[in-house]
Amino acid sequence: MRILILGGDGYLGWPTAMYLATKGHKVGVVDNLAKRKWEAEVGSSPLWPISSLQERIKIWNEINEVEFQCNYQHTMEMFVCDIAENRHLLYKIIEGFKPDTIVHYAEQPSAPYSQMDAQACVYTQRNNVLGTLNVLMAVLHADKSIHIVKLGTMGEYGTPNIDIEEGWLDVTHKGRTDKVLYPKKPGSWYHLSKVHDSHNLEFACRTWGIRVTDLNQGVVYGTDTNETLLNDRLATSFHYDAIFGTVLNRFITQAVEGVPLTVYGTGTQTRGLINIRDTIRCIELACETPADAGTFRVMNQFTEQFSIMQLAKRVQAVAIKAGVICVMNTIPNPRVEKENHYYNAKHTALTNLGLIPHLLTDDVLLDIYKQVEKHKSNINKDMIQPTVKWRQ
């Protein structure tokens, strides 16, 4: 299968590209490399240096050209394109590459970034919503049978007092019934941008008969995949800061650094989590079983639910096992979110397709812990405390 990965420079986009290439798919990678600018704006750096995308692709292709000799199918192509700003270049890339599937990661991925100020809010929605519209336009323009696999987030749903289903909800109201898009109440301008995307995608399926899989992903954790381990310079970025770092990665980094884990509020907020190794497998499963033409398919991409406090305690236990003193601090919640809430989110669609989860065992936590420990000297403690406040 020919797969074009939008946002292939990112934490998840890059490991996805390598994994799918290893599996025999012809992979193209598109990125505008804006993440480097966003990091610079907030003063954040990945925990270990990340080679340029050009260099990583060069290394990847060298490894694979040698390994497979005359079989170059595992090599990748790279395209620099801002999909939100340059629709016509995106058209050209798609016409040239002729993907069967487009995996769309190319969005500003941070809730705190989107909450920083007016500029970051408007930028996030402009970048994400218009970028996704351009992907739809490009598919309509080039070939309506291209399957779009779009990364959404479990945060789109918020924390409703009813079970979270996978994208759609059967509603009975005053004796009548309908199947509706699951009503969403997200918690940041970033999460809202993904809700807007989902509405736009569903409309395009309904009106044009295109095929979309919307993957509402949980909080991702982890550092390595089989492919990132092939060569140091194939590593993917790992953020531990309060803007771009996801919660578990952040806690582990704090444990390594020997500073208190910063639990926001009571820590009773519950979230769905997923190992980075499962993320890439979920993408593979979605690609290999395309949504039907005209279908807006939604799958919840996480494997386990935890409260933030449970995660902190798990990290604490592992740190103590590793011989480190680890305390946690509950700090005033910088976000506006429910802390005590019901949370029961369905996530059977991907397991039904064959996902066998990497669960959050102590061994998994310890692996990440050790990986972070190797780079302890790079940790900038100033970047871990939250500075962005939801309430202005």
Added chain:
Amino acid sequence: MRILILGGDGYLGWPTAMYLATKGHKVGVVDNLAKRKWEAEVGSSPLWPISSLQERIKIWNEINEVEFQCNYQHTMEMFVCDIAENRHLLYKIIEGFKPDTIVHYAEQPSAPYSQMDAQACVYTQRNNVLGTLNVLMAVLHADKSIHIVKLGTMGEYGTPNIDIEEGWLDVTHKGRTDKVLYPKKPGSWYHLSKVHDSHNLEFACRTWGIRVTDLNQGVVYGTDTNETLLNDRLATSFHYDAIFGTVLNRFITQAVEGVPLTVYGTGTQTRGLINIRDTIRCIELACETPADAGTFRVMNQFTEQFSIMQLAKRVQAVAIKAGVICVMNTIPNPRVEKENHYYNAKHTALTNLGLIPHLLTDDVLLDIYKQVEKHKSNINKDMIQPTVKWRQ
């Protein structure tokens, strides 16, 4: 009350401005005058010439300065600003004018326009979604107590198989209940932009404690208000074309011109309708009873439901009474929409506040008919046939 009207150059913004000024409110009008460009793009003109906004405000202020002598409160101020592109100018206008209420009409208002091509789609969502975000940012920046009255549309809901409530829905699912934002499945990129707005507005209320009234308006019809009748050059724009004309205005123009009424599909699509005189009264009611701080209040702003075929038959009957032969043609539906569907939309919030509807009587239809007839020589028949197809 000091009321700033965004989009004050438009079909509804301008009559709203005059009406609220007459009622003793201090009115400021903001517009980027982009509607003139959109009209030029599609080759559409209002049925009668419309004075520039500057000229209309000059005439309005002259009338009111004379009438009220030393009491200048009925006069208006005008500001040219693109709210989607120039957030800081909007900040400055709001800081200077110090509104109690912002009435936000400043959006690209046409579904067919948004469906024309990729550029028009992306433009519509950029203009509408980012403009509304900037309004929120400006209120946060200037004064969180400013009440935002936002124009939405009944088209946001689509045609669910359950009753349409006013913005929120009590859901019971697997034995648990919650009050959720009413799930929406709109029918165009334009309607989607308003759905995105609603989600963004709700989040701002929830997070920042601001106050918003979202008015989901039905299809508006009519030409005059008491204020537009004061002087020919105070008239508001009247579009009858397939891009900017609403259905009833279009049918009446076709009847006057003696061409068949173009009913899309079977005409069994049902819509909520409202007289332009009720639109301005609804805005007044919303302004005078601000939403509570932190509340996202939604009201459905229409007064009667009709199928498109019922409207065509009503226009036909009135035309025949006026001595004209009037036929109707059902034409292939250019839109993607359900034609046979359940439709029962609640609209009690505004009547509870005191709205006494101007219903769609034959006399009302005949009044519009006569008004259009006066300008029959301006009708461009070529503009009435739909050219924009939803299915590409």
